[in-house]
Amino acid sequence: MKCKSIVIELADYLDGALDSSLRASIEQHLEKCSDCRLVVDTTKKTIQIFCNSEPAPLPADIRQRLHDALEKRLGGAGT
Amino acid sequence: MHTPKLNPAHTHPLPSRIVKDDESTLVAAAQAGDVRAFETLVNRYERRIFRLTHNITQNREDAEDAMQEAFLKAFEHLGGFQGTSRFYTWLVRIAVNQALMKLRKRRPGIVSLDEEIETGEATVPRDVEDWGPSPEQRYQQSELADILAHVVGDLDPLFRVVFQLRDIEELSTEETAEVLGLSVPAVKSRLLRARLRLRESLNRYFRRGEPS
CATH class of the missing domain: 1.10.1740.10 (RNA polymerase sigma factor, region 2, helix turn helix motif)
Known part of the structure; x- marks a missing residue:
């Protein structure tokens, strides 16, 4: 397996969406190729960093307007 | 759960x-x-x-x-x-x-999200540097949030929306395809590009030896 094939299969590899034989071929290549290993590791890290990132608090003015609009609508729902 | x-x-x-x-x-x-x-x-x-x-x-x-x-x-x-x-x-x-x-x-000039785009063949990234075990910890939370928002904002909308749904909002590939009216292969192709581009952008901030 060549480095280019690793890149092509990268997303499915990281998502665990490959069959076991293809996955084994990739892992065999990764054991020998430090560049591909770094690409896989840093791409995985990229996903994790985004996935784990907490959204910033909602700006106070935006939150106030949202809840005012909801109160108006939910209040109108008769509850 | x-x-x-x-x-x-x-x-x-x-x-x-x-x-x-x-x-x-x-x-x-x-x-x-x-x-x-x-x-x-x-x-x-x-x-x-x-x-x-x-x-x-x-x-x-x-x-x-x-x-x-x-x-x-x-x-x-x-x-x-x-x-x-x-x-x-x-x-x-x-x-x-x-x-x-x-x-x-x-x-209004933006291409439709379901438009066929020329993605070209995947190329092997050139910048392959070690980030260390927890590169994000070199930044304060607000700094990190700014960095992430900045690099996502730099992505083409075609890639940005797919990445957002798939990797930030945790929708499945099929759900992402359904929401955006795309085929599953189109979602996968855009997701791969988005991940590689974001990795490249973050490399500037996270490679070892970079001042935080």
Whole structure:
């Protein structure tokens, strides 16, 4: 397996969406190729960093307007 | 944990940090007319939905409008929510549609998200540097949030929206395809490009030896 094939299969590899034989071929290549290993590791890290990132608090003015609009609508729902 | 029944091969690789166990109880209560239950859902998801609409529109005013309209629409159509997907996924679909309408209105020249794009062949990245075990810890939380928002904002909308849904909002490949009206291969192709480009952008901040 060549480095280019690793890149092509990268997303499915990281998502665990490959069959076991293809996955084994990739892992065999990764054991020998430090560049591909770094690409896989840093791409995985990229996903994790985004996935784990907490959204910033909602700006106070935006939150106030949202809840005012909801109160108006939910209040109108008769509850 | 409440999880959708999906092909595990196409679900998100990481366990959900978004949906909590009591979501379906809150939704049922809200559907029965409990306004406080709906408000709890709003409080829980408002920050995520605003980040979503802001990442798509890249405009504060449009993001606010899209978020507000999404919650109001969700409330109006709550009775029609069947529970076949997570409530959060349903809410994300509504918010994405609102945000995309804003984006297209402000940028009428933007290509349709389902347009065939020339992605070219995947090339082997040149910048292969070690980031160390926890590169994100070199930055304060607010700095990191700015960095992430900046690099996502630099992505083409075609890639940005797919990445947002798949890797930030944890939708499955199929859900992402359905929300955006794309084929599964198109989602996968865009996701690969987005991940590689973001990796390249973050490399500037996270490679070892870089001052934080």
